[in-house]
Amino acid sequence: MMTNTTLKKIEQLLVSSQTVFTVQDLATLWNVSNKISLYSNIRYYLEIGRLKKIHKGIYVVGELENINSFEVAQKLIIPSYISYYTALATHGIIFQLYSSIHSMASQSKQLTIFSKNEKFVYHKLKEKVFYNMLGIEDRKKYLIAGPERAICDSLYFAPGLAFDSLKMINFDLLKKVSKIYDNKRLEAEVERIIFLERS
16 A cells, blocks of 8 residues: 555656656655665565666656657766767758667767667767767757757767758857867868858
């Protein structure tokens, strides 16, 4: 039988804007500082099916097919932000869809979440670039490279990468973002793209 406290904790999960939680998220949401009590609560909610474990220390509320993969990506490696092929496709800059979710992080890693049948790929950026927020959009549940940042991140890892549509690109911002990498080859590629698009 569920107590009022149990129901309150379930309601806190359901009304939260998040659907993906780390152990620390749950501790904060439930205001539980005692680790034994926290893990006891987590075990209980797993048993009654209110929480589902998708990876070590990562839990979701709701049906797996309804969980936002970008939100999952943000919780697997903290900090990170969606970029590269995934952000390019999201912004309509490339038309090809990739099955993997690509993110930038301060470490390189590949993780597969078998319950969602998805692969998450993290590309390591040097810290000076990674922690520079220029061109990164905050979508509340996750961070994603804006169009200009996604182009620069992609060219940094894949020189000469072709883009299908650059209609919505702010070329002044693109040029500004390219300078944070301290990479002459990247800056030259961006200059060439801008020249070709404007001519």
